[in-house]
Amino acid sequence: MSTPAPAPTTAVSNPSVDPLTPNLSDAAIMRASATPNLPEPTQQMEKVAKLIDISKCIGCKACQSACAEWNETSPEIGICDGTYTNPPDLSSEMYTLMKFSEWENPDSGNLEWLIRKDGCMHCEDPGCLKACPAPGAIVQYTNGIVDFVSDKCIGCGYCISGCPFDIPRMSPTRNVVSKCTLCSDRVAVGQGPACAKACPTQAIVFGTKDDMMAHAETRVDDLKSRGYDRAGIYDPQGVGGTHVFYVLQHADKPELYSDLPADPKISEVVEGWKGPAKAVGLAAIGLAAVGTVLHSIFGKPNTVSAEDQSEAEELVDAELGAEGQQREEV
Amino acid sequence: MAEREYSESTDRIVATEPVEIRRYATHTRINHWFTAILIVLLILSGFALFHPSLFFLTALFGGGQAARFIHPIFGVVACISFLLLFLQLWKLNLMRREDITWARNINEMLAGNEEKLPELGKYNFGQKVVFWGMFWLLLAMVVSGVMIWQQFFPSLVSIEVRRWAVAIHALSAVLSVLIIIVHVYASLWTRGTLRAMVGGRVSGGWAWKHHRKWLREVARRQDTPPAE
Numbered sequence: 001m002s003t004p005a006p007a008p009t010t011a012v013s014n015p016s017v018d019p020l021t022p023n024l025s026d027a028a029i030m031r032a033s034a035t036p037n038l039p040e041p042t043q044q045m046e047k048v049a050k051l052i053d054i055s056k057c058i059g060c061k062a063c064q065s066a067c068a069e070w071n072e073t074s075p076e077i078g079i080c081d082g083t084y085t086n087p088p089d090l091s092s093e094m095y096t097l098m099k100f101s102e103w104e105n106p107d108s109g110n111l112e113w114l115i116r117k118d119g120c121m122h123c124e125d126p127g128c129l130k131a132c133p134a135p136g137a138i139v140q141y142t143n144g145i146v147d148f149v150s151d152k153c154i155g156c157g158y159c160i161s162g163c164p165f166d167i168p169r170m171s172p173t174r175n176v177v178s179k180c181t182l183c184s185d186r187v188a189v190g191q192g193p194a195c196a197k198a199c200p201t202q203a204i205v206f207g208t209k210d211d212m213m214a215h216a217e218t219r220v221d222d223l224k225s226r227g228y229d230r231a232g233i234y235d236p237q238g239v240g241g242t243h244v245f246y247v248l249q250h251a252d253k254p255e256l257y258s259d260l261p262a263d264p265k266i267s268e269v270v271e272g273w274k275g276p277a278k279a280v281g282l283a284a285i286g287l288a289a290v291g292t293v294l295h296s297i298f299g300k301p302n303t304v305s306a307e308d309q310s311e312a313e314e315l316v317d318a319e320l321g322a323e324g325q326q327r328e329e330v
Numbered sequence: 331m332a333e334r335e336y337s338e339s340t341d342r343i344v345a346t347e348p349v350e351i352r353r354y355a356t357h358t359r360i361n362h363w364f365t366a367i368l369i370v371l372l373i374l375s376g377f378a379l380f381h382p383s384l385f386f387l388t389a390l391f392g393g394g395q396a397a398r399f400i401h402p403i404f405g406v407v408a409c410i411s412f413l414l415l416f417l418q419l420w421k422l423n424l425m426r427r428e429d430i431t432w433a434r435n436i437n438e439m440l441a442g443n444e445e446k447l448p449e450l451g452k453y454n455f456g457q458k459v460v461f462w463g464m465f466w467l468l469l470a471m472v473v474s475g476v477m478i479w480q481q482f483f484p485s486l487v488s489i490e491v492r493r494w495a496v497a498i499h500a501l502s503a504v505l506s507v508l509i510i511i512v513h514v515y516a517s518l519w520t521r522g523t524l525r526a527m528v529g530g531r532v533s534g535g536w537a538w539k540h541h542r543k544w545l546r547e548v549a550r551r552q553d554t555p556p557a558e
């Protein structure tokens with residue numbers, strides 16, 4: 001172990017074979033679930049991003065295979081549902097999924113095959129992290145990567161409700177969630193994500209967010225010059241931008257791409273549930289508890305008097321016919 | 331035997347010197363305390379996830395995974411137990427006209443002038459509010475709880491519905507804790523109440539002061555004095 005690995009700026013180059021110290025440490029954690037007093041991260045890193053250019057994707061699924069390979073997941077062998085999408089959905093064993101949709105473009109009359117690589121978007125404002133009740137089970141690094149920490153995950157599934165993209169999946173056997181890590185383990189040692197490395201057309205590229213954004217803009221210009229007037233970048237600002245983002249041929253209609261949400265943001269219900277309401281609830285409980293204690297100290301208890309008891313005796317005697325039961329006065 | 335309107339069939343005068351009345355049968359008391367223990371466990375395991383400052387409570391159950399696993403199971407058992415209690419008590423907890431008058435003049439009760447309030451059956455307005463409040467909140471919690479029960483019902487409802495369910499579950503939990511605080515405090519502040527649920531009996535004076543119609547009916551219904 002010697003020098004810390006440099007932050008990768010591409011997935012293409014072959015990595016150094018020297019032993020390197022991982023560059024992602026706890027000092028680079030900028031947000032952690034259920035950890036309100038997280039110390040400021042001392043390790044500031046440049047923001048990274050993975051750009052998925054849908055116009056360049058040929059649907060070969062090399063990325064999907066590379067993902068399963070690198071992460072050592074074994075998705076179940078599924079069934080054909082009439083499309084090339086397989087398995088049918090993301091799962092705890094399939095962190096990324098090529099989703100195939102067919103669309104007849106009403107302007108050109110062409111049938112377009114829109115293939116989207118689905119997976120975690122690595123939101124700048126991650127809803128999963130906001131929803132999670134377990135301290136440190138979801139962390140966000142200063143480079144933008146959002147990672148699940150299985151050792152701390154309690155398996156409640158709140159992150160599933162929190163995510164605006166329907167990404168986290170619960171393992172039915174291990175009871176922890178999983179999702180794309182943006183290959184944080186590879187990035188930590190200076191390599192780009194496995195999917196980007198495997199992509200034969202460079203539809204998936206990886207680097208700093210700034211570089212990727214500049215590259216995406218050239219891609220959009222190119223598409224526009226070739227007649228895709230509505231081409232654009234999908235980097236949704238509702239979640240503060242994402243560290244996995246797309247170039248879309250039809251950026252005005254993201255839903256065409258297997259229901260990519262047009263304006264994703266953390267649900268207001270989740271914000272309400274996880275927001276100040278919690279503190280208000282706890283304060284109300286605290287006040288009620290303190291109130292009763294104060295009342296018990298300073299208030300007068302509600303006691304039964306001797307008269308009450310003798311009234312009761314009389315009533316009972318009258319009703320039960322006194323049957324020779326002579327009572328002394330109480 | 332006379333009609334029962336304000337009392338349970340097991341309510342009876344069990345001693346005359348001094349007068350003591352059986353208010354809760356043994357099975358009701360077991361049922362009550364079993365429910366209470368489970369609800370305390372539910373509060374501890376549930377609130378552990380409610381706020382980071384309470385996450386340490388998961389240690390009581392053997393860690394986060396264990397607390398998360400056991401909480402809904404406690405919940406279902408608690409609901410079944412509460413249901414049994416509910417079936418025994420619901421009739422006498424129906425609101426009556428005198429409850430409205432009583433509630434309007436609740437200040438008199440707090441000021442210690444209970445004589446100015448209407449005579450009551452087995453339960454007063456406050457007790458009925460606790461009863462129905464717990465009923466509706468537990469119902470809300472069991473329904474929303476099953477919807478967010480990831481381990482056994484992972485795809486029962488859509489994600490959007492699940493968001494509402496978890497929010498409603500948390501809100502109901504807070505409200506139910508407030509009700510429980512009122513419930514516990516009322517039973518301690520009103521001296522002589524706790525023993526109703528512990529030993530099962532209350533004093534005649536207590537019944538006269540707080541639940542006179544109930545006392546009258548229990549006495550009227552009974553034609554033999556208690557065997558002592």
Ligand code: HEM
Pocket residue numbers: 133156369372373375376377378379380381397398399400401402403404405406408409468471472474475476478479480496499500502503504506507
């Ligand atoms: C009646 C049946 C109930 C069921 C089926 C149920 C189920 C659940 C489930 C599935 C969760 C998510 C965490 C987990 O999986 O453990 C949860 C959370 C919670 N439960 Fe329950 N529960 C029930 C009753 C209660 C009761 C009676 C209380 C307290 C009075 C309560 C308080 C809570 C709280 C505070 C949370 C955390 C909510 C949050 O994180 O905001 N639950 N419950």
Ligand code: SF4
Pocket residue numbers: 033131132133134137138148152153154155156157158159160168176177
């Ligand atoms: S399932 Fe795990 S990661 Fe998701 S919210 Fe619960 S504890 Fe956090």
Ligand code: SF4
Pocket residue numbers: 119120121122123126127128129146162163164165166167168179
């Ligand atoms: S896409 Fe979902 S799982 Fe990924 S960072 Fe955003 S909120 Fe979290």
